[in-house]
Amino acid sequence: MRIGSVSENKNLEKRVAITPETAKKYISLGFEVCLSENYALHLGISDVQYTKMGAKILKDEIEILNSSEIIVQLEMLSDDKSLNIKESQTLIGVLNPYNNKEKLENLSKKKINLFSLELLPRITRAQSMDILSSQANLAGYKAVIESFANFEKAIPMMMTAAGTVPAAKVLVVGAGVAGLQAIATAKRMGAIVFATDVRMASKEQVESLGGKFLTVEGSENLETEGGYAKEASDDFKKKQEELLSETLKKIDIVICTALIPGKKAPLIIREDMVNNMQAGSVIYDLAAIQGGNTAYTEVNKIIEKNGVKIMGESNILNRLPVSASSLYAKNVFNFVENLFDKEKKKININLEDEIIEKTLIK
Numbered sequence: 001m002r003i004g005s006v007s008e009n010k011n012l013e014k015r016v017a018i019t020p021e022t023a024k025k026y027i028s029l030g031f032e033v034c035l036s037e038n039y040a041l042h043l044g045i046s047d048v049q050y051t052k053m054g055a056k057i058l059k060d061e062i063e064i065l066n067s068s069e070i071i072v073q074l075e076m077l078s079d080d081k082s083l084n085i086k087e088s089q090t091l092i093g094v095l096n097p098y099n100n101k102e103k104l105e106n107l108s109k110k111k112i113n114l115f116s117l118e119l120l121p122r123i124t125r126a127q128s129m130d131i132l133s134s135q136a137n138l139a140g141y142k143a144v145i146e147s148f149a150n151f152e153k154a155i156p157m158m159m160t161a162a163g164t165v166p167a168a169k170v171l172v173v174g175a176g177v178a179g180l181q182a183i184a185t186a187k188r189m190g191a192i193v194f195a196t197d198v199r200m201a202s203k204e205q206v207e208s209l210g211g212k213f214l215t216v217e218g219s220e221n222l223e224t225e226g227g228y229a230k231e232a233s234d235d236f237k238k239k240q241e242e243l244l245s246e247t248l249k250k251i252d253i254v255i256c257t258a259l260i261p262g263k264k265a266p267l268i269i270r271e272d273m274v275n276n277m278q279a280g281s282v283i284y285d286l287a288a289i290q291g292g293n294t295a296y297t298e299v300n301k302i303i304e305k306n307g308v309k310i311m312g313e314s315n316i317l318n319r320l321p322v323s324a325s326s327l328y329a330k331n332v333f334n335f336v337e338n339l340f341d342k343e344k345k346k347i348n349i350n351l352e353d354e355i356i357e358k359t360l361i362k
Contacts, residue, residue, distance in 0.1 A: 001345060003336070004034040004068030006061040008075060012314070014321035015328055016040045017072040017093065022329040024053040029337065030345055034068060036061045043322050070347070072332050076100045087111045090339075090347055092332060094118050094131065097361055098262040104361050113349060114361040117335060118261075121358045129335040129355065133177045134327035139286055139316050140181030140257065144170075146316070147253050147284040148189065150302070150309055156190020167192050171251045172211070173244075173268055173293060174258035175202035178286055182255045183211045194247065197258075198236070214247060216240050241270070248273050254283040256293035265290040279307025288312025335359075 003026055005017045016039060018026070023033045033055040038047065047057045058064055065071060065084035073093035077085070082103065085091060087110055095116035097104055104114055117131045127133070148155055148168075157167040170186040172179045175197035183206060186193045193211040195202070203213040216239045248254070248269070259265055265287035274283070274296060285297040289312075296303045296310045303310045317324040338355060341348040351357045 001030070001070065001347075002032045002034055002068045003070040003072065004064040005039070005072050006036040006064055006077075006081065007039055008073065009078070010042055013074050014042060014318045015074050015325045016043065016045075016321075017074055017325075017329055017332055018055075019326055019329040020045065020049045020053045020055075021326070022333045023050055023055040025333050026336070027054045029340060029342065031070075032056065034058055034064050036064060040325070043325060070336065072336070074328070076103060079103070082107060085110070085112050089113070090115065092117065092335065095361065108361060113347070115335070115339075115356075115359045116361055117331065117359060119359045119361075120335075121354050123354065126355050129331050129338070131328055131331045134331055135317055135324060136176065136178040136257075137181045138320050138324050138327070140178035140255070141185045142316050142320055143178070143255050143257075143284045143286050144182050144185040144189070146311065146319070147255060147282045148186075150311065151253055151282045152280060153252070155186075168252040169250060170194070170253045170255065171196070171214075171247060173197075173254065173256045175199070175206050175213075176257060176259075178257040179255070180205055180209060182257065183209045186253075186255075187211065191253070194251070196240070196244070198240075214243055216243055237266075240268070241273075244269065245273050245276065248277050251277065252281050254281070254294075256283065256285040256287055258293050259287050259290060263290075265293055267291070267293065267295065269294040271295045274308055274310070275306050277306075277308045281308045283308065283310045285310065285312035286316065289314050 026033050035050055035055055035057055037057055037059045051057060062084050065081060070090045076095050090113040092115045095114060097116055107114055120126045120130055154165045155168045158165040168191045170191040170193045172182045172195040175195045183193050183195055187210045194214055195206045195211045196214040206213040258268060283294050285292045285294045287293045288297050288299045292312055294310055296305050297312045299312055299314050339347055349356060
């Protein structure tokens with residue numbers, strides 16, 4: 001069987017789905033690996049590094065798409081590339097079914113197997129395939145680094161003969177995977193860290209990392225069975241706003257990570273809250289691409305309001321593409337290995353397997 005991958009639009013996506021390390025693993029499973037020319041050259045990975053592992057490099061992307069039983073990507077293929085996928089082929093990636101509904105329906109009509117990895121269930125057996133966790137970890141780390149780089153004061157407390165520099169106060173909104181990594185990173189760099197989340201189960205995790213959990217009075221546990229956050233009630237939102245309004249007056253840096261799968265990001269930090277923050281503060285909004293958790297967020301811009309900088313990028317992982325590709329490629333390999341029948345040397349779409357059933361777009 002042939003597994004293939006073609007270059008992404010590098011203006012939007014710098015990560016790759018197959019690394020030399022995972023190419024070798026696919027070949028050891030019995031796959032032939034085909035990649036487009038200069039596939040990962042922008043990451044400092046030459047075609048020679050792939051061919052040394054046994055992969056084939058082809059100039060013609062259409063040939064790769066036509067001849068690969070399995071195609072692995074990051075983003076949804078462009079329309080012109082999608083036309084080259086045929087019946088019974090399998091496409092695996094972050095297909096974003098909420099935004100690409102029509103495209104995916106058309107591909108599904110052609111009897112193409114479509115697997116979207118962001119739909120993986122949060123179960124123990126799927127942890128090694130969990131692209132949301134591996135990528136969010138890096139995003140949480142990088143958001144802290146980027147916001148600290150734009151904060152014009154020192155982060156840790158410094159005691160000098162000339163006086164004491166106080167430690168920066170950081171608030172993390174949303175204590176999922178990205179939020180917890182943001183807490184850990186900010187804490188390691190010497191900040192005083194606070195966090196809030198709609199899921200009460202997060203309190204213990206936040207405190208274990210040295211953060212202080214801000215509890216909304218009479219809060220309910222807003223967590224789905226799959227471990228994701230669900231939408232809060234109007235009463236909860238009002239109480240959360242009151243708590244945040246007072247807290248933000250004393251905060252230097254805010255990292256926003258709150259997302260609800262398939263929906264617009266909840267607006268948590270409103271205009272009046274930003275206006276009451278100290279000049280020189282920084283907000284990094286990881287939810288920017290889904291509308292943002294902050295009123296003034298604009299994608300790929302630094303907006304300044306009353307001396308407060310609000311930042312948000314369409315794809316923060318483009319700033320860590322080598323590390324992000326390494327983890328993503330391993331996640332994809334583990335998914336393909338689970339999908340692959342080693343004895344029959346073919347794909348086995350076993351709908352009794354929760355991992356396969358949840359990620360298959362029907």
